[in-house]
Amino acid sequence: MHKKLRKVIMLTAAFSMVMSTYGGLAMAAEKSPFAGETVTIMVHPVPHATGIYMFKDKFEKKYGIKLNVIEVPPESLYEKAMTEFVAESGAYDLVDFNPAWIADYSRFLEPLGPLAKRYNLDFKLDDVMPIFRMMNSWAGKWYAMPWDGDTHMLYYRKDIFDKFGLKPPKTFEDFLNIAKFLNGWDWDNDGEIEYGCASYLKRGRTYWWFLGRFAGYGGNYFDKDMNPLINTEAGVKALKNLVECIKYMPPGALNYSYMELRTAYVKGDVPMCIQWTCVGKAAEDPNESKIVGKTGYGLYPGGKTMIAGGWQFGIPKTSKHKGAAIQCLQFYTNPENSLQIVMNPATSLDPYRKSHYRAPEFRRAWPTAGEYLDAIEANLRQGFPDLEIPGAAEYMDALDYELCLAYAGEKPVKKALDDAAKKWNEITRRMGKEKQKEAWLAQLEAMKILGIGE
Amino acid sequence: MRVKLLARYSYILPVIIILLAITIFPLIYSLTLSFHSCDLRLGGNWIFNGLSNYKEALFGDARVWSSLKNTFFIGIPAILLEFLIGLGLALLLNRGIIGKKIITSLLILPVMMPPIVAGLIWRILYHEKYGAINGVLRSLGMNAQFAWLSDPKLARLAVILTDVWEWTPLMMMILLAGLQSISIESYESAKMDGASPLQIFGYITLPLLKLPIMVAILIRLIDSIKLFDIIFVLTRGGPGGKTETISYYTYLIGFRYFRMGYAAALSYLLLIITIILSILFIRVMTRKEAY
Numbered sequence: 001m002h003k004k005l006r007k008v009i010m011l012t013a014a015f016s017m018v019m020s021t022y023g024g025l026a027m028a029a030e031k032s033p034f035a036g037e038t039v040t041i042m043v044h045p046v047p048h049a050t051g052i053y054m055f056k057d058k059f060e061k062k063y064g065i066k067l068n069v070i071e072v073p074p075e076s077l078y079e080k081a082m083t084e085f086v087a088e089s090g091a092y093d094l095v096d097f098n099p100a101w102i103a104d105y106s107r108f109l110e111p112l113g114p115l116a117k118r119y120n121l122d123f124k125l126d127d128v129m130p131i132f133r134m135m136n137s138w139a140g141k142w143y144a145m146p147w148d149g150d151t152h153m154l155y156y157r158k159d160i161f162d163k164f165g166l167k168p169p170k171t172f173e174d175f176l177n178i179a180k181f182l183n184g185w186d187w188d189n190d191g192e193i194e195y196g197c198a199s200y201l202k203r204g205r206t207y208w209w210f211l212g213r214f215a216g217y218g219g220n221y222f223d224k225d226m227n228p229l230i231n232t233e234a235g236v237k238a239l240k241n242l243v244e245c246i247k248y249m250p251p252g253a254l255n256y257s258y259m260e261l262r263t264a265y266v267k268g269d270v271p272m273c274i275q276w277t278c279v280g281k282a283a284e285d286p287n288e289s290k291i292v293g294k295t296g297y298g299l300y301p302g303g304k305t306m307i308a309g310g311w312q313f314g315i316p317k318t319s320k321h322k323g324a325a326i327q328c329l330q331f332y333t334n335p336e337n338s339l340q341i342v343m344n345p346a347t348s349l350d351p352y353r354k355s356h357y358r359a360p361e362f363r364r365a366w367p368t369a370g371e372y373l374d375a376i377e378a379n380l381r382q383g384f385p386d387l388e389i390p391g392a393a394e395y396m397d398a399l400d401y402e403l404c405l406a407y408a409g410e411k412p413v414k415k416a417l418d419d420a421a422k423k424w425n426e427i428t429r430r431m432g433k434e435k436q437k438e439a440w441l442a443q444l445e446a447m448k449i450l451g452i453g454e
Numbered sequence: 455m456r457v458k459l460l461a462r463y464s465y466i467l468p469v470i471i472i473l474l475a476i477t478i479f480p481l482i483y484s485l486t487l488s489f490h491s492c493d494l495r496l497g498g499n500w501i502f503n504g505l506s507n508y509k510e511a512l513f514g515d516a517r518v519w520s521s522l523k524n525t526f527f528i529g530i531p532a533i534l535l536e537f538l539i540g541l542g543l544a545l546l547l548n549r550g551i552i553g554k555k556i557i558t559s560l561l562i563l564p565v566m567m568p569p570i571v572a573g574l575i576w577r578i579l580y581h582e583k584y585g586a587i588n589g590v591l592r593s594l595g596m597n598a599q600f601a602w603l604s605d606p607k608l609a610r611l612a613v614i615l616t617d618v619w620e621w622t623p624l625m626m627m628i629l630l631a632g633l634q635s636i637s638i639e640s641y642e643s644a645k646m647d648g649a650s651p652l653q654i655f656g657y658i659t660l661p662l663l664k665l666p667i668m669v670a671i672l673i674r675l676i677d678s679i680k681l682f683d684i685i686f687v688l689t690r691g692g693p694g695g696k697t698e699t700i701s702y703y704t705y706l707i708g709f710r711y712f713r714m715g716y717a718a719a720l721s722y723l724l725l726i727i728t729i730i731l732s733i734l735f736i737r738v739m740t741r742k743e744a745y
Contacts, residue, residue, distance in 0.1 A: 075690065079709040086494045086712070104495050201604075203692035252582030254604030254693040391495065394711045401517070401695060408606040408694030419516075431496065 034324035035064025041094040041328075042081060044311055045071035047278075047348040048096070051147065051341040052332070059331050065324045075204050078393050081105070090318035093325040097144070099135035099309035100386040101393055103439060106138040109314040110322060112329075113142050119323055121330040127353045131383055134446050135309035138388070145333050147341070148310030149352025152212050153379045154298035155265060155279060156272040157291065160187055168298040172213055172241045175272070175301050176248075182271045183248035190268065196248030198270045201407055202257040207400045208306050208386075209274060213238035215384035216302020221395075224444070226437040228424040230399060231417035239406055239413045246407060254407055266291060274300065276308075277376050281345035284366040288345070293367065297375035299382065307383040310352060351376065385447065389439035391431045398423040488719040494712035507719030518720065520695055521703040522727075528610055528699065529678030532617040536674060537667070539618065540625025545659075547626070548633040558630075565623040573687030576616040577603070580688075603689050609696045616684050621677070625670050632666025633659070668739045672732060679728050700724055 043049045049071050056067050070092070072080050081095045085108035097105060116123060123145060125133065136144040156168050160182070169175040179196030187194055199209045219234030229235070246253060250269055252260075258276070265273045266282050266289040273279075282288050283295045300306070313332075315325045331337060335355050342351045343362050351357055357377050363370040387395060399420045406416040428436045488507055490500040511518050543561060547554055564572060579586050580602035591598030602612040636659065644654050682701040685691060691698030704724065708717030 082494065082712060083709065086498065107497075203690045250582070251599040252601035252604050254601065254606075255689075256604075391711075397706070397710060401691075404692050405694040408692070408696060410606065410694040410696070430493070 032063035032065060032324075032327060034321065034327060037321045037324040038066040038068050039093045039321055039324045039328050040068040040070060040091065041096070041313075042070050042072055042077070042084075042092040043094075043096045044074050044077060047346055048148070048311065050344070051347040051349050054341060054344065054347070055332060055337055059328065063324075063327060063331070065328065067328065082108075085316060085318070088318050090316070090320055092316055093319040093321045094313045094315060094329060096147075096311050096313055098386070099144070099146075099312060100388055100396065102136065102138045102143060102388055103390040103392060105314060106141070106143050108316055108318075109143045110317050110319070111141045111143060112145060112315065112326065115315065115322060115326050116330070119326055121326060123330055123333065124335055124353075127335060127355050129352055129354060129380060130450055131307060131380055131385065132309055132352045134450060135307075135385060135388065136312045139442075144312035144314040145329050146310050146312040146352045147333050147338065148312070148349040149342075149356075149376075150276050150308040150310035150350055151376060151379050151383060152208070152274050152300055152306040152308075153277055153280070153375055154272065154274055154300055155283065156296045156298060157188075157268075157294055158296035159294045160271045161296065163187075168296060169272070169301045170299075172216065172238075172301050176241060176245055178272065179245055179248035187271065188268060192269075194268070195250045195264075195270050197245055198249050198253055198256060198261050198264045198273050199242065199245065200256055200258060200261050201246070201249075201254045201404075202260075203400060203404045205257065205400070206403055206407075207396050208308055210238055210242055210399070210403050212274065212300055212304060212306030212384065213241055213302060215304035215306070216300070221387050222424075222440050224437075224441065226428055226433055226440060228421040230424065231414070231421040235417045236414055239403065239417060242403075243406055243413060254404075276348075277350040277372075278345075278348040280372045280376075281343075281365075282348070284369075285345040295368070297368075297372050299375070300379055303382060304384040305379040305382050307380065307385045309386055310350060385443075388443050389436055391427055391436070394427050395424055398427065484718045485722065487715055488722050490715045492713070492715040494714060498714070500715075503715070507716045508723065510716065511720055511723055517695070517698070517703055518700070518723075521691075521698045521700045524610070524695070524697060525679060525681060525699040525701070528613050528617070528697065529675070529681060532614045532621075533671060533674045533678055535614070535618045536622045536625045537671060539622045540670070541629055541667075543622070543626045544629035544633055547630055562623040562627060564620045565627075567620065569620060569683035570687055572616060572620045573684045576612070576619070576684075577688055580612055604693045606693050606696050609689055609693055613684060613688060613697050616688065617678075617681070620684070621674060625674065628666050628670040628673075629663065632663045636662045664739065668736065672735060675731060675735065676728055679724065679731070 041052060043052055049069060052067065052069050056069070060066055077097060078101055081092070081097060082104065084091045085105070095105075112123075125142075128146065129149065132146045132149055136142065136146055154168060160166075161168065164181075164187070166178055166181075167174075169178055175197065181196070182194065183196030184193060186192060200206050201209070214230070214235055217234035217237045219232060219238065220229055222228055249256075250264055256264070261273060261275060262279050262282055264270050265275065265279060268290045280295065280297060284292055286292050313329050315322055315329070319325055332341070335353055338353060339356055339359050339362065341347055342349050342356055343359075343365060351362070351373065356362060357373045363373060386392070389395075402411070402416040402420040402423075405411040406413050411419070487500070489502060489504060491503045491506070492498055492500050547558055547561075551557070567575075578584075582588060582599060582601050582604075585602070587602065588598040588600055591600070600608060602608050640658050640662070641654060644658055649657070680701050681699045682705060685697055685699055685702045686705075689697045691702050700720070701724070704717055704720040707713050707720060
């Protein structure tokens with residue numbers, strides 16, 4: 001009897017195992033018509049790519065679609081993707097890109113609306129913050145889905161500010177004065193000299209740290225006739241302030257990019273900085289941070305906040321797996337999965353859905369998480385978006401080059417900005433002034449509708 | 455006779471076809487491209503614009519001149535240092551020291567390393583706070599806070615040192631091969647005539663080493679004009695534009711702005727500069743030989 005019972009149990013167990021395996025496969029095949037396909041994703045490397053790895057197994061199991069993740073250094077993403085687009089290689093099925101490049105990319109991307117409709121996929125777009133929705137459309141067509149909501153914000157050491165009776169800076173003059181005061185001495189008594197502030201100053205992306213200041217001083221990219229405004233009084237004031245701040249930054253700050261700046265803040269070397277929203281999560285992660293529980297979140301000084309729009313995925317026209325790619329995109333950006341991704345400090349991806357800012361889970365993630373999320377929303381309300389016209393990458397690179405010359409003292413501030421403006425005019429002429437003007441006026445209009453960047 | 459001739463040509467035909475396909479065709483293609491405006495972001499149409507790209511490069515683009523200046527300010531000191539250190543090491547190794555084989559193998563390790571890897575290693579070494587270089591200086595009692603890659607006064611030096619570390623072994627190997635080909639009789643007769651070691655070096659070693667020196671410096675000169683990978687990893691042309699070389703700038707024009715016509719023109723200008731410098735250098739070196 002005993003033996004018989006054991007036999008029955010074993011047979012039942014074996015039968016259920018076989019059934020569950022086949023059943024699972026049958027379910028996968030049933031659920032996705034693309035089972036067996038491989039989606040190749042070109043993605044900004046770790047920590048961004050961590051967002052993909054978080055759900056890779058789950059996605060592959062659920063849909064039977066394989067993911068081939070190719071990490072590309074952020075500085076090379078634009079040229080790498082453009083090279084593949086132009087060569088029509090079809091090497092990638094999903095490309096991760098910055099909204100500023102959408103005008104250049106749109107020619108090579110599949111509009112997502114019809115594709116989502118064809119496969120009956122709901123991206124819950126009403127839940128995406130309007131500013132990010134604006135930044136992933138071009139000429140009225142929706143080309144990309146955000147998976148990161150990048151906006152700058154002010155981080156400051158609440159404990160140190162309280163200790164010395166300092167208030168979070170409201171203007172960049174305040175910012176400079178606080179940096180002066182806290183520079184060059186051991187204000188946290190850890191036996192090391194600390195510095196006044198830090199910034200992203202390395203060639204490539206430093207323009208964002210200038211543009212926020214520039215907008216705060218009342219600047220905008222162009223006038224309505226496409227004349228550059230970068231070298232106006234607002235530009236000069238902004239750059240002078242940034243150059244002056246360099247004196248109060250740690251040695252080697254001219255080579256700081258995202259990671260060095262993040263490290264300088266979370267390791268307690270500087271009392272304040274302007275950084276992307278992901279740094280707020282890193283500052284509360286004991287694995288990385290020495291300042292857990294000590295960060296205050298503020299509005300960007302000057303009254304305008306630089307919004308780069310984060311990173312987003314598009315599907316190249318040359319992709320041979322568009323169905324599988326959009327399925328993957330929908331899976332990663334649905335409200336539930338995306339919340340897990342943007343909450344994880346290891347991803348450096350930021351909230352972009354309305355539901356992210358209000359998720360009780362996120363607001364409980366650490367004692368001041370609610371303040372952090374509210375501060376992001378407040379910064380978004382006073383946002384100043386990236387330039388989104390054809391050749392935006394070239395305009396920004398020309399500006400970036402001149403900014404670096406001014407930082408290094410190779411050119412006076414005004415001369416650097418004049419040269420940037422000259423270069424912008426040359427790019428406009430080369431790309432076709434009327435076409436550029438039309439694109440710029442369309443961006444102005446979109447900004448006006450959203451009530452930002454005017 | 456004619457059949458024989460045809461047969462002979464047919465033997466070399468595959469080589470000619472391959473050569474045309476992989477060398478001559480790209481050369482002609484890029485030369486033609488350099489006379490056109492071709493922006494891949496705008497559809498990649500070729501629009502003939504004559505010498506406009508060359509005119510822009512020579513008279514309208516200040517970054518071409520500043521990047522050329524940087525190329526020489528980095529390249530010339532690097533080659534000089536590589537030559538002097540390489541020659542010193544070659545002379546040392548030519549004397550038959552103990553552990554010569556092991557030392558030689560260790561010394562040539564950097565040259566076997568891909569420049570990107572070398573750049574990454576040095577980027578870590580140069581770090582202001584955590585880098586080994588400042589660490590060593592601090593352990594020697596110096597208050598070393600050198601921002602090697604971001605201080606405008608140090609960045610070029612940092613690139614030069616990395617280049618010297620990577621390429622001195624090449625110089626050393628070529629010169630060592632040259633030294634070993636000099637016959638022992640020349641030295642023996644000089645010694646018998648009472649020549650001092652310095653005289654032997656000045657009147658025998660150096661003149662007989664002229665050809666290897668010329669080859670080694672020429673290889674490095676051409677390489678230096680093309681300096682790209684170390685810059686890409688270490689500084690991306692910064693701080694400011696202090697280390698932006700002409701090759702790096704050409705790369706930006708081609709693969710960041712996708713202005714393929716202008717990038718082709720810049721490449722041809724670079725080729726012309728390289729040829730002129732090489733001819734001048736060979737002339738100077740061979741003129742001395744006439745003495």
